[in-house]
Amino acid sequence: MAQPIIDLKDITVTFHNDQQVLPAVQDVNLAIDSGDVYGIIGYSGAGKSTLVRVINLLQAPTEGRVVVNDQALQDLSPAKLRQARRQVGMIFQHFNLMGSRTVLGNVIYPLLGQKISKQERQAKALRLLKLVGLEAYAQAYPSKLSGGQKQRVAIARALITDPKVLISDEATSALDPKTTASILSLLQRLNQELGLTIVLITHEMQVIKSICHHVAVMEDGQIIERGPVAQVFTAPQEALTLDFVEAATNVRAAIKRITRTIRLSELAANQELIAFKFIGQATKHGVISQLSQEFKVDVNILFANIDQIDGQNVGDMIAVITGDLAAFNPAVAKMASEGVHAQVIDEQVVKGLSD
Amino acid sequence: MAALLPNVLQMKSEFIQATLATLYMTAVSAIIAGVLGLGLGILLVVTQPGGLLSDQPSYQLLDKATNLLRSVPFIILLAVISPLTNYLIGTTVGTTASLVPLVLGIFPFYARQVQNALLDVDQGIVEAAQSMGSSPLAIIFRVYLKEGLPDLIRVSIVTVISLIGLTTMAGAIGAGGLGDIAISIGYARFENDVTLVAMLIILVLVFAVQLAGDWLVKRVTHD
Ligand SMILES: Nc1ncnc2c1ncn2[C@@H]1O[C@H](COP(=O)(O)OP(=O)(O)OP(=O)(O)O)[C@@H](O)[C@H]1O
Numbered sequence: 001m002a003q004p005i006i007d008l009k010d011i012t013v014t015f016h017n018d019q020q021v022l023p024a025v026q027d028v029n030l031a032i033d034s035g036d037v038y039g040i041i042g043y044s045g046a047g048k049s050t051l052v053r054v055i056n057l058l059q060a061p062t063e064g065r066v067v068v069n070d071q072a073l074q075d076l077s078p079a080k081l082r083q084a085r086r087q088v089g090m091i092f093q094h095f096n097l098m099g100s101r102t103v104l105g106n107v108i109y110p111l112l113g114q115k116i117s118k119q120e121r122q123a124k125a126l127r128l129l130k131l132v133g134l135e136a137y138a139q140a141y142p143s144k145l146s147g148g149q150k151q152r153v154a155i156a157r158a159l160i161t162d163p164k165v166l167i168s169d170e171a172t173s174a175l176d177p178k179t180t181a182s183i184l185s186l187l188q189r190l191n192q193e194l195g196l197t198i199v200l201i202t203h204e205m206q207v208i209k210s211i212c213h214h215v216a217v218m219e220d221g222q223i224i225e226r227g228p229v230a231q232v233f234t235a236p237q238e239a240l241t242l243d244f245v246e247a248a249t250n251v252r253a254a255i256k257r258i259t260r261t262i263r264l265s266e267l268a269a270n271q272e273l274i275a276f277k278f279i280g281q282a283t284k285h286g287v288i289s290q291l292s293q294e295f296k297v298d299v300n301i302l303f304a305n306i307d308q309i310d311g312q313n314v315g316d317m318i319a320v321i322t323g324d325l326a327a328f329n330p331a332v333a334k335m336a337s338e339g340v341h342a343q344v345i346d347e348q349v350v351k352g353l354s355d
Numbered sequence: 356m357a358a359l360l361p362n363v364l365q366m367k368s369e370f371i372q373a374t375l376a377t378l379y380m381t382a383v384s385a386i387i388a389g390v391l392g393l394g395l396g397i398l399l400v401v402t403q404p405g406g407l408l409s410d411q412p413s414y415q416l417l418d419k420a421t422n423l424l425r426s427v428p429f430i431i432l433l434a435v436i437s438p439l440t441n442y443l444i445g446t447t448v449g450t451t452a453s454l455v456p457l458v459l460g461i462f463p464f465y466a467r468q469v470q471n472a473l474l475d476v477d478q479g480i481v482e483a484a485q486s487m488g489s490s491p492l493a494i495i496f497r498v499y500l501k502e503g504l505p506d507l508i509r510v511s512i513v514t515v516i517s518l519i520g521l522t523t524m525a526g527a528i529g530a531g532g533l534g535d536i537a538i539s540i541g542y543a544r545f546e547n548d549v550t551l552v553a554m555l556i557i558l559v560l561v562f563a564v565q566l567a568g569d570w571l572v573k574r575v576t577h578d
């Protein structure tokens with residue numbers, strides 16, 4: 001296994017605000033492989049921005065080691081550090097374009113003062129503007145652009161130094177859903193076509209779901225859960241992770257809605273309300289129709305949803321089963337290894353949802 | 356005309372002389388104080404806590420010194436620094452001698468204005484520039500001064516206009532100029548038309564500066 005391109009070891013960042021000690025990041029280890037799209041999710045104040053600002057040493061950690069691209073950044077001279085920063089592009093929620101420069105001027109900015117001729121600079125900037133679909137706006141000023149266009153300019157600017165890593169700090173948080181989708185697909189293209197490693201901060205699981213391969217969940221300065229996106233999505237371990245997953249799948253909301261109209265106490269003795277989750281291949285086979293034929297049960301589907309998570313299908317289904325439950329339930333429980341997970345919804349589950 | 360402005364008409368050349376003296380004092384002290392104030396303003400911004408080259412002791416020193424200089428009333432400054440003026444210029448009276456108090460009087464004021472203008476530059480842009488590997492010097496010139504240019508021009512106009520006001524006070528130490536004419540001739544000899552015309556010329560100068568500044572601001576603003 002190659003060395004990770006970003007290797008943060010035992011990172012702690014402590015802020016001192018007038019007598020107050022604020023541990024923004026606590027003892028975080030984070031290794032990101034080259035070519036990965038790594039998401040970091042957490043609520044406001046969790047320490048996400050502080051952690052990623054450590055990657056290019058915009059924020060010096062109170063403790064810990066920062067190794068990027070095989071360079072221990074803390075050992076570098078200021079000039080060498082500035083050189084190293086050029087390997088890590090960064091885009092921001094509020095775009096941070098310079099209003100005094102044209103679109104082209106903004107994209108060229110990182111090359112000012114570098115040993116590269118004006119023609120080459122312009123040619124390179126125009127090439128990147130073409131890549132992000134904005135070559136027609138080269139001479140416009142940022143104030144004339146929409147949010148999505150501004151973010152594209154920021155992306156072109158971040159790419160002009162040929163970075164190996166792109167950090168996106170809530171880059172889509174100020175954009176509408178459609179523009180968000182187009183920016184995310186641009187990032188995905190950059191990852192696939194240029195092999196760009198992307199570190200993406202967000203507070204929306206939807207964003208993680210659409211382009212990340214790995215995800216880390218942050219709370220109170222710590223990473224509380226991490227792993228491949230499909231795994232974290234389908235089997236979240238922490239309550240906070242579950243919150244984020246739920247926000248993106250709406251299964252819990254569906255259960256709440258359903259149990260308001262179908263009273264569990266009104267179900268017959270041979271009936272149950274059950275929530276299925278299908279992962280991977282299980283979404284393709286007719287698992288349910290198979291089961292209903294085999295056990296002669298009636299399946300009344302109340303909610304169903306299928307999703308793509310990091311390229312893998314994940315399905316959710318809520319149904320009322322009528323029939324021989326004593327035979328059906330154990331049979332379903334045995335199918336976990338095939339990617340079928342079922343949970344019978346009883347009063348206790350419903351109670352757990354409401355608080 | 357002769358009835359309205361009996362004294363002014365006989366003093367045409369004095370008025371031209373005085374206007375030129377006012378322009379000279381304003382322009383030269385504006386340039387020198389501009390350079391000093393811009394430098395001090397930039398230093399205040401970069402040394403402040405959280406700044407590019409954050410340095411608490413330097414910031415405290417510069418900040419206190421700026422406040423101190425700003426709190427001395429100009430008319431007192433004129434007198435207090437006359438030994439310095441004598442040392443630098445060789446005399447304490449005259450147009451050129453007045454440049455020393457004018458510069459000292461205005462540059463701390465300008466430095467504060469510059470500081471405020473630069474602090475208004477979006478910190479996010481500064482951070483973006485840092486992430487792109489810009490050096491502190493590059494950020495000062497390519498980000499702070501460029502992004503802050505419209506505001507810098509605005510505060511420069513305010514400063515030049517204040518400076519025109521100060522040159523009239525410098526007339527009190529025989530600096531010459533329109534202020535001198537208005538007071539030592541118009542006021543002292545009860546020649547009201549002289550005072551009035553001196554004032555009108557000053558107003559025209561102020562308007563001209565304001566107009567030129569507004570035009571410049573418009574040219575460098577892109578939103
Ligand atoms: N320069 C600073 N000085 C003092 N405290 C800071 C500084 N930067 C961040 N903090 C504090 O550190 C904590 C973590 O902030 P951070 O910006 O990393 O959170 P975040 O997860 O990015 O949140 P958001 O989603 O709101 O951007 C917050 O409590 C914040 O107030």
Ligand SMILES: [Mg+2]
Pocket residue numbers: 048049050169
């Ligand atoms: Mg943040």
